[in-house]
Amino acid sequence: MGAAELIIDLDAIAANWAALDAMSEAHVETAAVVKANGYGLDAGRVARKLHHVGVRSFFVALPEEGRAVRATIGQDADIYVFSGHMAGDTETLRAANLIPLLNSPEQVARHFKDAPGTAFGIQLDSGMNRLGMEPADWDALKDQIMSIGPRLVMSHLACADEPDHVMNAKQLRAFRGMTDGIAHRRSLGATGGILLGPDYHFDLVRPGVGLYGGSPFKDAKPVVQLSVPVIQTRSVTPFETVGYANAFTADIERQIATIASGYADGLIRAMGPNAQVFANDTPCDVVGRVSMDLITVDVTHLDEVPDSLDILCKHQSVDDLADAAGTIGYEILTSLGHRYARRYKGAP
Numbered sequence: 001m002g003a004a005e006l007i008i009d010l011d012a013i014a015a016n017w018a019a020l021d022a023m024s025e026a027h028v029e030t031a032a033v034v035k036a037n038g039y040g041l042d043a044g045r046v047a048r049k050l051h052h053v054g055v056r057s058f059f060v061a062l063p064e065e066g067r068a069v070r071a072t073i074g075q076d077a078d079i080y081v082f083s084g085h086m087a088g089d090t091e092t093l094r095a096a097n098l099i100p101l102l103n104s105p106e107q108v109a110r111h112f113k114d115a116p117g118t119a120f121g122i123q124l125d126s127g128m129n130r131l132g133m134e135p136a137d138w139d140a141l142k143d144q145i146m147s148i149g150p151r152l153v154m155s156h157l158a159c160a161d162e163p164d165h166v167m168n169a170k171q172l173r174a175f176r177g178m179t180d181g182i183a184h185r186r187s188l189g190a191t192g193g194i195l196l197g198p199d200y201h202f203d204l205v206r207p208g209v210g211l212y213g214g215s216p217f218k219d220a221k222p223v224v225q226l227s228v229p230v231i232q233t234r235s236v237t238p239f240e241t242v243g244y245a246n247a248f249t250a251d252i253e254r255q256i257a258t259i260a261s262g263y264a265d266g267l268i269r270a271m272g273p274n275a276q277v278f279a280n281d282t283p284c285d286v287v288g289r290v291s292m293d294l295i296t297v298d299v300t301h302l303d304e305v306p307d308s309l310d311i312l313c314k315h316q317s318v319d320d321l322a323d324a325a326g327t328i329g330y331e332i333l334t335s336l337g338h339r340y341a342r343r344y345k346g347a348p
């Protein structure tokens with residue numbers, strides 16, 4: 001028995017990519033964002049699978065991530081780096097043939113000085129105020145940059161998961177204002193931007209979370225399943241308490257199962273009182289506090305307690321679990337623990 005089992009379905013990731021790809025016109029390239037170790041699911045395995053089904057542009061947050069992806073997919077794909085070209089990055093960018101997305105005049109100067117003649121892209125700030133060149137800096141440097149030729153000019157949407165948000169159209173106008181008429185490829189949309197429709201697609205779209213089965217791509221195929229062994233089951237009598245801080249008190253005699261995962265495995269404490277786990281199709285409430293390595297579950301209503309209980313399954317998605325914890329699916333995915341026995345389905 002031992003460790004909880006995390007099953008990661010690479011075929012579902014490929015199917016989600018294909019479904020997102022089908023939402024844009026044929027001339028629009030659909031890339032894949034594999035930052036943060038492929039949203040916690042293993043960037044190497046995810047990138048190899050997507051490369052196998054035809055993806056030829058990947059995005060990572062940091063050069064070190066790009067180097068790992070390059071090592072698994074070989075040379076015939078572009079790997080872009082959102083953090084751009086920071087001091088100390090030059091050798092990694094060059095050795096792994098990565099394309100930094102330059103974010104500031106300082107990064108532009110550094111890239112042209114330290115890596116002249118090598119590929120780069122530009123990230124523009126269209127209003128999110130997180131990464132990217134400000135409009136004034138872009139105005140000042142645009143002609144020089146255009147004469148050298150970026151591989152991609154991109155920006156990022158702040159509110160794309162809310163289709164009716166006024167920020168979407170505002171950022172679209174800002175991005176177009178900065179880039180209409182240039183002869184280089186443009187990109188604005190991530191998962192949310194794809195769903196906003198063709199105005200947001202430009203030449204390349206960059207889905208991340210939708211590939212991994214998360215909101216806002218509601219029709220995504222689920223990618224992860226998590227099943228956790230029951231270590232022990234006990235009866236508690238009325239007024240007995242369960243777990244740290246006596247957070248749960250039994251009202252009637254109850255059966256409590258203790259399962260082998262906790263907040264150290266990414267099952268954050270905040271989900272405690274709102275979360276459920278599943279015995280096949282039957283929901284069971286989490287009771288008491290989530291501990292570091294253990295969770296206690298009310299299984300009174302089960303005829304038989306199974307060997308394991310499911311936390312991520314067809315009845316509970318990463319977004320359902322995120323709702324229970326007051327967070328987002330992205331955080332559940334990237335927090336999935338390293339103690340799980342990970343099993344990959346559909347490896348090429």
Ligand SMILES: *Cc1c(COP(=O)(O)O)cnc(C)c1O
Nearest residue numbers: 033156190191206207208209210
């Ligand atoms: C993370 C990220 C993406 C992918 O976003 P999703 O919402 O996961 O699809 C795309 N572009 C940038 C700049 C990002 O930081």
